[in-house]
Amino acid sequence: MTADRTDLRDPVVGTPYGAVRGRWEHGAAVFRGIPYAAPPFGAHRFRPPVPPQPWDGVRDAGAFGPTAPKPPYSEAFAQYLSDPVIPGDDCLNLNVWTPEPGPGARLPVLVWLHGGALTRGSSAVPVYDGRAFARDGVVFVSVNYRLGVEGYGVFPDTPHNPGLRDQLAALRWVHDTIAGFGGDPDRVTLCGQSAGAISAGALLAAPQAQGLIRRAVLQSGPPEAAERDKVRRMVRRMANRLKVPATAQAFARVDRELLLRTQAEVGRLSSPVLGGPAFGIVVDGDLVPRDPLQALLDGDAAHGVDLLMGWTRDEYRLWLVPGGLTDHLDRLGPVAFAGAMARCRVGHEVPRGYRALHPEAGPAETVGQMVTDHLLRRPLHRLAEARPGTSYLYEFAWPSNRPRLGACHALELGFVFDTGDEPDAARLAGEGAPQELADEMHGAWVRFATTGEPGWQTWDDTHPVRVLGDGEPRTVYGPRDREFALWTPPAVPNPERAAEPALAVRRLRRSMAVVRRH
Numbered sequence: 155m156t157a158d159r160t161d162l163r164d165p166v167v168g169t170p171y172g173a174v175r176g177r178w179e180h181g182a183a184v185f186r187g188i189p190y191a192a193p194p195f196g197a198h199r200f201r202p203p204v205p206p207q208p209w210d211g212v213r214d215a216g217a218f219g220p221t222a223p224k225p226p227y228s229e230a231f232a233q234y235l236s237d238p239v240i241p242g243d244d245c246l247n248l249n250v251w252t253p254e255p256g257p258g259a260r261l262p263v264l265v266w267l268h269g270g271a272l273t274r275g276s277s278a279v280p281v282y283d284g285r286a287f288a289r290d291g292v293v294f295v296s297v298n299y300r301l302g303v304e305g306y307g308v309f310p311d312t313p314h315n316p317g318l319r320d321q322l323a324a325l326r327w328v329h330d331t332i333a334g335f336g337g338d339p340d341r342v343t344l345c346g347q348s349a350g351a352i353s354a355g356a357l358l359a360a361p362q363a364q365g366l367i368r369r370a371v372l373q374s375g376p377p378e379a380a381e382r383d384k385v386r387r388m389v390r391r392m393a394n395r396l397k398v399p400a401t402a403q404a405f406a407r408v409d410r411e412l413l414l415r416t417q418a419e420v421g422r423l424s425s426p427v428l429g430g431p432a433f434g435i436v437v438d439g440d441l442v443p444r445d446p447l448q449a450l451l452d453g454d455a456a457h458g459v460d461l462l463m464g465w466t467r468d469e470y471r472l473w474l475v476p477g478g479l480t481d482h483l484d485r486l487g488p489v490a491f492a493g494a495m496a497r498c499r500v501g502h503e504v505p506r507g508y509r510a511l512h513p514e515a516g517p518a519e520t521v522g523q524m525v526t527d528h529l530l531r532r533p534l535h536r537l538a539e540a541r542p543g544t545s546y547l548y549e550f551a552w553p554s555n556r557p558r559l560g561a562c563h564a565l566e567l568g569f570v571f572d573t574g575d576e577p578d579a580a581r582l583a584g585e586g587a588p589q590e591l592a593d594e595m596h597g598a599w600v601r602f603a604t605t606g607e608p609g610w611q612t613w614d615d616t617h618p619v620r621v622l623g624d625g626e627p628r629t630v631y632g633p634r635d636r637e638f639a640l641w642t643p644p645a646v647p648n649p650e651r652a653a654e655p656a657l658a659v660r661r662l663r664r665s666m667a668v669v670r671r672h
Contacts, residue, residue, distance in 0.1 A: 170208075174213050190248050246299065265325065304316070311403055429497050472565075
């Protein structure tokens with residue numbers, strides 16, 4: 155689709171706020187660090203985004219823009235996950251890769267929201283390079299947005315979800331501007347992984363985003379709303395450590411680095427497996443008027459939007475392996491199961507059923523798969539059930555060449571982007587990742603963005619799931635149906651024994667924190 159244009163002049167495209175100059179790279183025009191909103195500091199801190207100031211002349215867009223403030227990954231996670239930091243205030247920016255800049259091309263558009271638990275990540279991660287999408291005829295857009303307490307703190311004196319509002323502002327920018335970069339604003343696929351997928355799901359259900367999205371890809375993250383009290387507890391604990399009121403006005407006066415250190419300290423006991431205080435998208439009566447998953451299940455939003463949804467076979471291993479927590483959970487045994495019951499709000503019959511179905515699995519694997527079903531697979535399964543004929547499901551099953559990671563959370567991204575040649579991709583995959591799997595995985599996303607069909611059977615009552623990375627690509631039917639049946643009807647713990655799992659999960663979090671420190 156693209157040709158070698160390195161000998162041509164740098165491409166220049168107009169935006170509503172001024173012209174930008176990109177670069178020709180690998181046959182694609184690349185524009186980095188384009189502001190879609192004003193810097194979210196000073197009077198704009200903790201507030202909804204506002205348009206950027208227009209500029210005169212042509213703005214250089216050859217380098218990535220600043221990343222949102224964020225704490226670094228712990229040493230244990232940093233060996234697996236890259237997270238570049240680019241200083242500066244102008245962090246509400248985006249990047250565009252396009253094979254054909256200009257209004258006549260009308261190519262499909264893919265908008266990428268990165269993951270990172272809404273506290274880390276950026277569009278500058280090398281694995282997220284969009285050149286392969288441009289090579290294959292797709293205009294690719296990646297977005298930076300506010301993170302952590304700056305983007306998802308719940309305060310009484312400012313609107314909630316400013317980070318999600320940033321993403322909506324970027325989506326509107328795409329709708330209004332992408333034609334000049336060769337994209338078709340009526341063929342926008344919104345996609346994300348982990349927290350990025352959760353965000354994409356919330357935007358699918360948001361009244362203000364209706365008509366901006368034609369298709370969506372949700373990888374390892376379902377539409378969901380966090381419990382407001384859980385997010386408030388995070389803010390209050392930060393306020394107590396900082397000795398300031400739990401208001402946006404007070405937090406805006408705190409040094410940014412101190413705020414980030416405090417956020418990291420307060421959040422260190424949280425994990426996807428065991429929960430705990432954390433930031434998340436909350437119901438706000440406006441952008442998120444109700445739980446996004448329920449709105450989509452009820453058919454109240456995203457009419458006519460096609461969905462591609464997937465997970466990895468061993469999501470939980472990225473949450474447990476880096477800190478040595480797999481062995482720890484295996485040693486704890488019954489305490490680990492009690493913690494999982496509290497996390498999933500189920501009774502003994504669910505973990506008992508998982509152990510009966512998989513007698514060879516140890517406590518860590520059983521708990522990990524059970525929590526993964528609760529957090530990811532079951533919600534995506536329910537969403538597909540509510541939208542048959544327009545939903546496609548897949549499982550990424552290739553095990554990493556690095557010890558014990560298996561087909562863990564985020565491993566698939568180097569294959570989605572076809573960036574296995576990036577050194578950072580080997581952090582998770584190890585050396586020798588199969589190019590044919592990247593061809594299949596990346597090709598499925600390209601086909602879906604282009605035609606709405608990734609290349610296998612749409613969801614119906616046979617429950618087809620495409621398996622990628624376990625031998626030849628194949629479709630299996632109802633691969634998690636036996637596990638999901640254990641949750642129906644929903645199992646509820648005996649209220650008289652509610653203190654038992656709650657006590658266990660607190661003990662488990664404390665013991666896991668000790669393991670992380672060592």
